Amino acid sequence: MLSSLILLPLIGAGIVGFFPGNIAGEKLRGVALTITAGILLVTLWLAAQFDLTNSGFQFQEYLPWIPQIGLSYKLGTDGLSFPLVALSSLLTGIIIFSARINVERLSLKYALIFLVNAGVVGALLAQNLLLFIIFYELILIPLYLLIAIWGGEKREYAAMKFLIYTAVSGILILAGFLGMTWLSHSNSFDYDRISTQDLPLITQLILLSLLVIGFGIKIPLVPLHTWLPDAYVEASPAVAILLGGMVAKLGTYGLIRFCLQLFPETWALVAPGLSIIGVFSVMYGALAAISQKDLKRMVAYSSIGHMGYIVVAAAALTPLGLLGAVSQMVSHGLILAILFYLVGIIETKVGTRDLDILNGLMNPLRGLPLTSALLILGGMASSGIPGMAGFIAEFLVFQGSYSVFPWQTLLCIFASGLTAVYFVILLNRTCFGKLDNTTAYYPQVKWNEQAPAILLAIIIIFLGIQPTWLVRWTEPTTDAIVAMISTNTDRQIALNYQETNAFASDTGKMPVLRKMNLQ
Amino acid sequence: MTTTLQKTKLPPSQHEFSEVIHRLEAGGAMIPDTPENLMQIIGIWKAYAVPMDFYWRDLLYIGERVFLEPFPFFKYFLPQEYLDLHNHYAGDDADLRVWRGEATAHPELLEFMEKGETGKIPKLLHHLWHDRVNMEFAEACMRAMLWHRNMYAPVNQFDPYLDSDEYKANADKAIKAYFKGNPLMLGIHKLFPEMFLEQCRQASYYSNLGLFWEVMAPVFFEVSDLYDEGKITTVPEAMNFLVNGIFAIAGRPIYHHAYIRGECYEIIPKSKGFTWLYEAALPYVEAVFYRTAPFRGTKSYNAQANEVPSEQKDFHYGVLYADKFPVGTAGIPPTLLMQDMLHFLPPYLKEFYAQRCRGEDDVLNQIAVTFQRSMYCVTSAVFQALRTALLYPLDDTNPKHLKANRAFFEAQIDRFCRPEYGMRDAARLRNIQTADYR
Numbered sequence: 021m022l023s024s025l026i027l028l029p030l031i032g033a034g035i036v037g038f039f040p041g042n043i044a045g046e047k048l049r050g051v052a053l054t055i056t057a058g059i060l061l062v063t064l065w066l067a068a069q070f071d072l073t074n075s076g077f078q079f080q081e082y083l084p085w086i087p088q089i090g091l092s093y094k095l096g097t098d099g100l101s102f103p104l105v106a107l108s109s110l111l112t113g114i115i116i117f118s119a120r121i122n123v124e125r126l127s128l129k130y131a132l133i134f135l136v137n138a139g140v141v142g143a144l145l146a147q148n149l150l151l152f153i154i155f156y157e158l159i160l161i162p163l164y165l166l167i168a169i170w171g172g173e174k175r176e177y178a179a180m181k182f183l184i185y186t187a188v189s190g191i192l193i194l195a196g197f198l199g200m201t202w203l204s205h206s207n208s209f210d211y212d213r214i215s216t217q218d219l220p221l222i223t224q225l226i227l228l229s230l231l232v233i234g235f236g237i238k239i240p241l242v243p244l245h246t247w248l249p250d251a252y253v254e255a256s257p258a259v260a261i262l263l264g265g266m267v268a269k270l271g272t273y274g275l276i277r278f279c280l281q282l283f284p285e286t287w288a289l290v291a292p293g294l295s296i297i298g299v300f301s302v303m304y305g306a307l308a309a310i311s312q313k314d315l316k317r318m319v320a321y322s323s324i325g326h327m328g329y330i331v332v333a334a335a336a337l338t339p340l341g342l343l344g345a346v347s348q349m350v351s352h353g354l355i356l357a358i359l360f361y362l363v364g365i366i367e368t369k370v371g372t373r374d375l376d377i378l379n380g381l382m383n384p385l386r387g388l389p390l391t392s393a394l395l396i397l398g399g400m401a402s403s404g405i406p407g408m409a410g411f412i413a414e415f416l417v418f419q420g421s422y423s424v425f426p427w428q429t430l431l432c433i434f435a436s437g438l439t440a441v442y443f444v445i446l447l448n449r450t451c452f453g454k455l456d457n458t459t460a461y462y463p464q465v466k467w468n469e470q471a472p473a474i475l476l477a478i479i480i481i482f483l484g485i486q487p488t489w490l491v492r493w494t495e496p497t498t499d500a501i502v503a504m505i506s507t508n509t510d511r512q513i514a515l516n517y518q519e520t521n522a523f524a525s526d527t528g529k530m531p532v533l534r535k536m537n538l539q
Numbered sequence: 540m541t542t543t544l545q546k547t548k549l550p551p552s553q554h555e556f557s558e559v560i561h562r563l564e565a566g567g568a569m570i571p572d573t574p575e576n577l578m579q580i581i582g583i584w585k586a587y588a589v590p591m592d593f594y595w596r597d598l599l600y601i602g603e604r605v606f607l608e609p610f611p612f613f614k615y616f617l618p619q620e621y622l623d624l625h626n627h628y629a630g631d632d633a634d635l636r637v638w639r640g641e642a643t644a645h646p647e648l649l650e651f652m653e654k655g656e657t658g659k660i661p662k663l664l665h666h667l668w669h670d671r672v673n674m675e676f677a678e679a680c681m682r683a684m685l686w687h688r689n690m691y692a693p694v695n696q697f698d699p700y701l702d703s704d705e706y707k708a709n710a711d712k713a714i715k716a717y718f719k720g721n722p723l724m725l726g727i728h729k730l731f732p733e734m735f736l737e738q739c740r741q742a743s744y745y746s747n748l749g750l751f752w753e754v755m756a757p758v759f760f761e762v763s764d765l766y767d768e769g770k771i772t773t774v775p776e777a778m779n780f781l782v783n784g785i786f787a788i789a790g791r792p793i794y795h796h797a798y799i800r801g802e803c804y805e806i807i808p809k810s811k812g813f814t815w816l817y818e819a820a821l822p823y824v825e826a827v828f829y830r831t832a833p834f835r836g837t838k839s840y841n842a843q844a845n846e847v848p849s850e851q852k853d854f855h856y857g858v859l860y861a862d863k864f865p866v867g868t869a870g871i872p873p874t875l876l877m878q879d880m881l882h883f884l885p886p887y888l889k890e891f892y893a894q895r896c897r898g899e900d901d902v903l904n905q906i907a908v909t910f911q912r913s914m915y916c917v918t919s920a921v922f923q924a925l926r927t928a929l930l931y932p933l934d935d936t937n938p939k940h941l942k943a944n945r946a947f948f949e950a951q952i953d954r955f956c957r958p959e960y961g962m963r964d965a966a967r968l969r970n971i972q973t974a975d976y977r
Contacts, residue, residue: 385867385901454837455864457970461977464897 021066022079022095022145025105028059029112029138037131045121052130056113059137063109070102072492075500077147078102085151090201090208094147099497100276100346101144103490104269107353108144110479111265112137114357114472118364119258123170132162133262140266144273149197149209152278157190159267166262171254178247178254185237185247192234193274199227200282216283224286231279232294238271239327242301252320257364260316264323264360265353272330272349276342276501280334284505291335292425298331299428299435306438310445315366315373318446319359322402325435326352332428333417337505341420342498347490348417351401351409351483358398358476365391365469366450369462375446380455388465392451394473399443401480404436408484416491549941556952556968563948564941566933568919570912570971572774580777580913581766582888583880583906587913588759590879591752592645593652594677596621598749602742606797607717607735609724615674616662622649628757628788635787638757639764645756648672651882673875677748684826685744687851691825697747697793697818700811701740710739713797713804743807746795751819754791758784763885774916781920782927789816816924824921828914829954830854836870837862848960858914859955860965863907873910877903880910896977905977912971922951 032055039048071078077096085093097105115133123129135158142155160183168179197209203223206213216224237244252260280287305325312318326348333345366381367373369388381387401408404415414436422429483490552560559569570576597614600621605614622644627634630642653659655670665671688698700706714735718724728735762780765771771780793815795807807813833856839846848854858873865871881903884892892898892905926933930947931940955966970976 380865383865383868385904386864386897454862457862457864457976460864461896464900 021062022081022097024062025059025066025109026095026138026142026145028055028062029134029141031055033131033134033138036127036134039127043127045126048126048130049116049121052116052134053113055134056109056116059109060113063106066097066102067106070493073496075099075496080147087208089150090148090206090210091150092148092208092210093151094210095145096147097145099494100501101273103346103350103493104273104353105141105144107269107350108137108140108266111261111353111357114361114476115258115261118361118469118472120256125169129166129170132166133258135159135162136166136262136267140270143270147211149201149211149214149278151209152274153190153194153197156193156270159270160186160190163259163263163267166259167251167255170256170259172256173254174250175254178250181247182251185244189234189237192230192237193278196227196230196234196278199223199230203227214282217285221286221289224283225289228279228283228286228290232275232290235271235274235279236297239268239275239301239331240271240324241297241328241331242304242324245301245324248324249317249320252323252360253314253316257360257367260320260360260364261357264320264356268323268327269349269353272327272334272345275331276334276345280337280505281501287505288337291337295332295335295421295425295428298328298335299431301325301328301331302432302435303328303438306435306442309442310438312442313375315363315375315378315446315450316360318375318442319356319363322359322439322442323352323356325439326356326402328435329414329417329432332425332432333421336421336424337502338420338424339499339502340416341424342502343491343494344413344416344418344420346494346498347409347487348413350490351413351480354476354480354483355398355402355410358394358473358480359402361473361476362391362395362398365465365473366395369465375449377456378450379453380451380460382451383455383460386455386460386462388462390470391465391473394470394477396447396451397477397480399447401484403440403443405440406484407481409480409487409490410484412484412487412490548936548938549945552945552949554949554952555956559968559972560945560948560952563919563922564933564945566779566923567775568778569915569922569952569968570774570919573974575974576912577766577772577774577777578887578891579909580774580916581763581771582885582891583909583913584759585763585885586880586883586888586906587876587910588756588763589645589647589651589883590672590876591756591759592626592648593617593672594674595749595752595756596624596644597674598677598681598745598752599624602745602749603796603798606742606799607714607738615666615671626753626757627791628754629760634791637754637784637787638761640757640760645760647883656882673879676872676875676879677752679831679872679875680823680827681741681744681748683831684748684822685741686832687822687826687830687854690822691817694817695822696811697807697813697822700807700813701743706807707736709804709806709808710736713799713806714739716799716802716804717797739806742797743795746807747793747819748823750791750793751815751823754784754788754815778916778920778923781917782923785816785820785920785924786927789814789820791815793818821921824918827857828859828918829857831856831872834861834871836865836868846960853959853962855960855962855965858911859918859967860962861907861911861967862965863904863911863967866907867901867903873907874903877906877910880906908977911967915968915971922948 032052035055036048036052039051066079075098077098080096081094083093085091112133116130119129119133139155139159139162142158143152146152146155164179164183167182168175171178200214200216201209203219204215216227233244240248252263255263302325305321305323305328309318309321309325312321330345330348333341333348363373366378366388370378370381372378381392382389397408401410404411418429418433551557554560563569570580597617600617601611601614605611608614625632625642628637629640630636633642655665657665657668657670692698714728715725718728758781762771762777765780766777771777791814792809793813794805794809794811797804797806830851831854833840833847833854861873863873866874866877884906892902896905926944926947930944933944935941952968955968956963
């Protein structure tokens, strides 16, 4: 069944990509939408079948592909990857629905979007390191083309920068994977056959560093982030959602899946440093966003900040923190998608993203009232206002990492205050104030143009009020991951025990412990 | 023809708005004479006249019958008597027949009161569902006049009279009659004699504004009918119809009669000789077109911010200065009127709006801008009427007289150029010169 999530978009890319050139845009969109509907249906079916008590891999598929080099077509999903797969399916649907159809080479655009979708989902589902690399690299060229063909003014520069950075990321990760496999004398790249435990510590550290830098480029972590503002800003809104909502998640997913899970002992060594880098990203993203004058650039830097939380939470390695990390990936994907989507609407209708020019969009008759209202909701969700998904995720992150990294967590909390600062600046300049009477003859926003944003807003609020639906997929998996890892220091063991204990008694999963508490 | 004549007589004006001044000197209006402008102006006058027909009737009803009612819950529910009240300038028994139509309430108004936007339901439900004429707007205009008292002194004698002993005695009599048999209210009146007196002054202004609009409604109806018949083809013709109307009715008496238990109390008797032009029209133009009160949604009343002028003469929040783009937003009072006019747009104007900007979605803004254009035309009519009354004809041959006329026009236009409190930027005279301000 998981294969269909990869095959459907691949087939879709084939169908739309090779459609005769003279087909009407509407028809092409219909075909593309039918395919995404298929993808969504499969995702829903998987969600219905998903075993919430199973902490391991589900829906596994195995095909020996090229055993000589250890490449096998092995798929599986667990609580770590499934929410991200579902997020990717949803966002692909939204991207296809909202991508402008009056552009040149529409069929190519749809095909590339499908290819990226196939790549992201494939990478998330891959149970074989080489297979992961194949999907990871598959994303590269379509995204390069998506930015370079349909992007903004400086698109070529941005696309090239993105391409080089991500290619380097791919090389580093590949090097890390090869090193892990060959040095541990494994004859297969299958995920469950890799064990780095017996390697000397220094080798582990080198391999882990390769992976951390490789995935750090994708996340991105701060010194490695400079491709992001250019790529996000120059990409069209749909592609920006693709980049920020789906592709960036591969970085944090890789960090947890390959760095944390495959180097459990060494992870604890690098974790403090990593948490500092994460905090640095968070602070840097927030401060850089405050200084921006461009709507999209502000949202792009906010993305750097929010991805930093995930790194801090993953470094803490507590069940709650890890759960928070995955929740933050999902909620950030949703929130970034709604923000980029609305920024896209504003740019199309008003014709500028300049915060010094934008004004008064809340005006109910002449402005973009619903867009502005949703933008305020998105901004509040992003800055962690309770009642929306962002708060749930951030609170889990803070709660989970405070016991391990108190200072880093406090700085993260401070930075989430700064998030509120730049979103208030953004909302104040954009939505409030008064319209300029000489320019304010903006076209109307039609209902179907707003529908995706409304859908995202509903999901964000629903997950904020009923967060069980955000965490229930992930909880058993993250608990199991932490439980499996024996940590180095006694202090950490004690802390982990405490966390698991408290958490278990809260959820009532371990009746024995609960009884003990009651007595 | 007249334009060339004028230009030869006086050297061109050096004023910033020299174009507008030359147009006024040639007998034109502040707003350019284009067929599109004419169509908008006339159409909006028609749409304005129908709610105005309700406003004047209800203002008189409140001033005369509701009077000092401490709980006027139903003051917007016009009794049949006031719907049937004959307008003095329409119908067969008119004092001066301005409009050739019926003297009783306008049929479109009656239809709207009956059906509204929702359908045929009881009046109270129409009211509670807010499917009604926004009478609050008329009251806001009345309060603007009440608060900006003593405008156009000394020609305006109405305000000084409100403070005279004679008025106080008349009012006292009416107050005591109104609260007869109500010891509580009479006791309050004894304790705080100024309280009901001020309320009575407000009631007098209800009456004043009601009497003013009783004239304007038939004027606007008639000008619309003439336009439909093809008898008005240019903006100056429309403006001149107003000028003539102003002079024909200038002497109409302004008074305040309260009817208490079937008896008429003359609080301001007709015999005081207050007239429509000086006691109602000119103060109205000053209060509503120029001054009013700062919109809560656009200006800060913070005393330290010094945004709102300390002198009432510097108030510049009337329709000639108003920003019409935020209409429909919180804190923008004209929204009420635009909502009212929306129900009575003539079909040609509806079609015009549907093809521009956001069509039906921002029609309130489009109405508001059109209304602003039309009010520049009405203000032009006031300029021309004042010039006729106080100065010289436009075709005067004496250059000194023409210079005096020009000085008058320039002084009037200067009000739109004052730099204090951003008045200059607020004035929309510059905007209405082009058609792309919508």
